[in-house]
Amino acid sequence: MKAILCAFVSTLILLLNPTSVMAEDSAITLSESTSVYPVREKLLTLKETHDQNPEKLLNSIRYNSDNFAESTKPGRHAYWHKLTLRGSFKDQQPKPFHLVFETHNLRHLSVYLFENNQLIKSSGLGLINNSHSRKPYQGPVFSFNIKAGDELTLLIRKQNEGPLLAPFTIYDEPSFTEHTNFTFFYWGIAIALLVVLALYNTFVYALNPGKTYFWYLVFHSITFVYFSGLHGFGFLIWPHSFQLFIAQNIMPMNVILIWVAAQFAQTFLNAKVHTPSFYRYLKWFHVITPIALILTIILPEYLTIPPFTIYQTAASIFLMSMAFSAWNNGFRPARYFILSWMMVLIGAAIGIATFVHLIPLTTFGLHAFFIGSVAELLLLSVALADRLRYAEKKAITKAYIDPQRKLPNYSFFINEFSSQINPLLENEKSLAMVIVDTLNYQKLVGLLGPNLLEPIYREHIKRLKKLLQSKHWSVKFKHPSGKDEFFITLPGDQLLFLIKPGENLSTKLETLLQVCSEPVTVKDFEVSLDINIGASIVTAEQVSPLDNYRKVQIALLNKPDNKNSWNIYSPEADKQLKKQTHLLYNIKQAIADRDFDIRLQPQFDLYTQQAIGCEVLIRWKHEQEGIMSPSSFIEVAEQMGIISQITQQVIDQTFHWLSVQSNIPPKFIVSINLSTQDLYDVDFIEFINEQLAAYQVAPENICFEITESTVMKNAIQSLNTISKLQSMGFHIAIDDFGTGYSSLAYLQKIQADKVKIDLTFIRNIHISKTNKAITQTIIRLAQAINAETIAEGIESADELMAIKQLNCQYGQGEFWSKPLSTDKFSERYFSNINKERHTTNEHQDTSLI
Incomplete structure (x- = not known):
């Protein structure tokens, strides 16, 4: 900046006629x-x-x-x-x-x-x-x-x-x-200040190399040399010949400084981004500078002063205007750039006034232009530091914004949102944190593709924003860029915002649900979003965003099973979750300690009453709770993805038990339940091969039971695993048939050896026409796919008689026996293969359990 004014000041002094005061x-x-x-x-x-x-x-x-x-x-x-x-x-x-x-x-x-x-x-x-x-x-x-x-x-x-x-x-x-x-003190201070400033910015440049600091250092160096020639202190530091050269070429140096000032302004202001309307004219500096430099070298100075003064004035106005434009466009470091210009202008004005005797002659007045220029360099150094802070803040802001939806993201939520909630609670007794969860978003992505779905989702946000803008109970916070905002976008295509709960929060949530559940139309394409809404009350005593976020997620987990519903967090749900968390810890510990044990429930031929197999059931030997049934822990294990580890322990114990049985009948089949995760596990087949090699059991004596729901969740992977098991010689049974959702095409592809009828249809079958009709249908369907049928949960002779009349082949239940330990089972059924068949009342012998 001083570069543009340096010769300009001299020119004004030369052109002014100081005749009025002498x-x-x-x-x-x-x-x-x-x-x-x-x-x-x-x-x-x-x-x-x-x-x-x-x-x-x-x-x-x-x-x-x-x-x-x-x-x-x-x-x-x-x-x-x-x-x-x-x-x-x-x-x-x-x-x-x-x-x-x-x-x-x-x-x-x-x-x-x-x-x-x-x-x-x-x-x-x-x-x-x-x-x-x-x-x-x-x-x-x-x-x-x-x-x-x-x-x-x-x-x-x-x-x-x-x-x-x-x-x-x-x-x-x-x-x-x-x-x-x-004078020596003044020159010493000036030189020291400029050198220290140059060293500081050289150090920063070494840490943050870039064009901006480079051009600043060039500008700083040329300015230092320029004033050493203009004010004479160069005789103290430069060779005499170099100082004479500088002092006699002030005008060419002015030309170079104008060009360097333009390069610095371009990079510092990031003109292409912040001042595009000015940026396209900067190329003219590259055209004018060589011409002006040649003219100032070959022509006498007095001939170049008038046109050069015009050029300097135009360049000054242009660069100042560019800085103001960048400032108006949100580039805050430009304010220091403008302020540095003001320092030079003030110094120049004082210097001119001193030279033409408008103010008393003082050392400060004589050197005001130089002092203003030093202040300019200092302010530009501050501007560069502010530019680094601005770039850092902009990077953070960018990191806090979802690139697709231009909304604050989860990073903003966990790092910055808490600082905004406290001020909001100063005027409100409480707030409600609300999360809108789009359940079918991923399915719609697969169906429609992201290019079509993303505009639909933005339209969904737009209509929700329109609703909030019309309601007095909506709450705004500050977007990372500084503007007002309602929403934060969260992982899993969730949308978070705040509202004032008042006394009828449920009514407000119902209003939100109604608007969100309406079909969205974009480009004549209509889509319905499956929406669930969760909410939690935020108070001054419970202000933590992450804690309230957790509570809203708990509310979503405990929502009604139907889609398009809402739920408000309650402490009871939190207690249940903590109980599940504690249970999960204990399950992991039980896996590590191998506290799971197997029980065997025999399966019988309904017509011969001979034991033809058994189902392996798991029990947990808990230190405090005693023996725990699968219903108390299997669901949690499946949800947390650790069920495969339990299955492996069950298979290991079962294969080991089979390997030590010498009197097992040739066609005796042991059934083991598999979960969804087992079928998806790419290492499952390898694990089975390792177990077969270790225990030398025959696959023909083992049946893997799967539920129809398990197959339907990922049919391709499930069918692939099932096919490999069948090729290895294992039997496959469909468990709990009729209780899930079935596809007859998939059932045909599975080619199951057995179909197990769920106990819900067996219970009271002798008096329930509905259960009898459903069971008969299942048996006929099994016969159609050449599968044997096993009725689960038979507890009475009446139920046994009714199921036999429907031509079911096999059964299991407490009518014969409760699940037995492996030792009790071996003793009862394998100790003497010709032992009299056990047919009745064994279910009453509690000593066998």
Whole structure:
């Protein structure tokens, strides 16, 4: 930014005509009271023609104060200024004084001191005609002595294509020493600050390499070099020849700085994204810069100043406008970019006012432009740090937004949402956290495809938002981008929002359910979404989002079985869940400790009353609860995906028991229940092969029981596993037939060896016509697919008689025996193969259990 204003400031100074504040008299009286004398007089000025001899020009009648204004403008001519110095002191001791020029880049600057028309001292102070030998460099300084009664004449010759002569100041010895010390201190602070700032941003650039920091460092470096030439402190740090080169090429450096400033602005503001309307014009800087650079090198400075001033002004306005545009488009770091410009403008204004004598001459005023530029670099450094924070925040915001639905996501919910609930509860006694769960979303994705379903889902959100906007009980929170929002999208295609529960939360949930359950139409395509809604009350005492989220999920788990329903969390449901969690822990521990044991219930031929097989049933030997039946833990094990581990223990115990039975009948079949997860397990067949190899049992003596629901959940995988088991020689039975949902086509593909009739149809079959009709249908269906039938749960002679009349072949139940331990079963049925058949009343012998 300073780059664009650097030459502009000089140009304004050159073009301004400071004639309104200076006196006509060019005589200065020096006395004991004179410590610092800023020369503001409108000096007698002579325009040089051919004669450059100071002795001849000393008394020329062509000196005229009207020529002074012309001498302050850029041009190719040299000008002579005449100034009279008078000494007025109390004693005759010579007093040392120093004439200090504040312009450090004049090409030709010579000072001649005359007394009574005699040249008594001269010095070349310009860049080209420098004859001083001050070490270290103190700037253009002409030192002289004057005593009481002296009247000295100063002739100052200045020739430069650019900067003007003024201002300059006369100091006495103490003030000059103080001025010199302050100048070195000022230069030291400036250099140290710029170096530290450069090192800091170089370190940051090393950690975060990128074009923005690169162009800032280039801009910073060129600005540092630029001001070292403009203010002269480069003589302290650069080789003399390099400093002379810099000071004589200020205008080409301005061109380079404008281009670098444009590159920095483009990358810092990310113009392509935040200011696209300005971005397309930035390419012109690449076109104009080489042309302007060549012109400023080959043409005299005074010829390039007018067009270059226009270019600088246009570039300044363009880049400032681009920064304001980026700010208006939400790029907050642009505010520091704009503020840095303001620092340069303020510094430039103070500097101009000082040079044209509108304000008192001070060191601060003389260097205000440089101070403003240092402040600009500091603010740009702050802007870069703010840009990193902005990028980090934007990345976090992006991480908190669902890319498809543009809604806050689960990451936002767990990290940021809690900070928004507390302020909302300041005005409300309680809130309700509501989750809308779309049950059939995944099925619809498979049916319709995501390209069609996603617009449907967005329309679903849109209509729900429209409803909430119309209700006084809706609650808004802040979107990660800062705007108001209702919804958070959650995993599993759930939608979370807050409402004010009031006294009729159920009515509000019913209203929400009605709207969500209405068909959604997009592009003449109508879809009905299966919706369930869960809710939990949020209070100041129970404000944790995750805890309330858990409670809403519990409410959804405990909803009514029908679709399109709602449920509100209750502590009782939580207690039940905690009980299940505790049960799950105990199940896992029981698996590890092998606390599961098998029981065997015999199966009989209904006509011969011989034991033809048995079903393996599982029991859990619980330390506190004792022996637990499968109904108390199997469902939880299936839900949590650990049922396969229990099945493997059952199969291992069963195969081991079979392997040690020497008197087992040849056609005796042991039935083992399989779960859905067993059929899906890709390692299940390998496990069975390992068990066969380990125990050397015959597959023909084993039957695997599966439910019809198990097959239907994933028919292809289930049928594949069943087919492999059958090819290995195992029997397959369909368990609990008639209680699930069946597909006759799948039943035909399974080619089951047996069909087991569920006990719900056997109970009271002798008096229930319905049960008898259903059972008869199942038996006929089994016969149609060449499968044998086994009736489960026979408990009485009447039930046995009724089932025999329907031509069922086999049965099991407590009419014969309750489930027995393996030892009791072996003792009863295998100890003597010719033992009298057990036909009746064994179910009453509780000692066998």
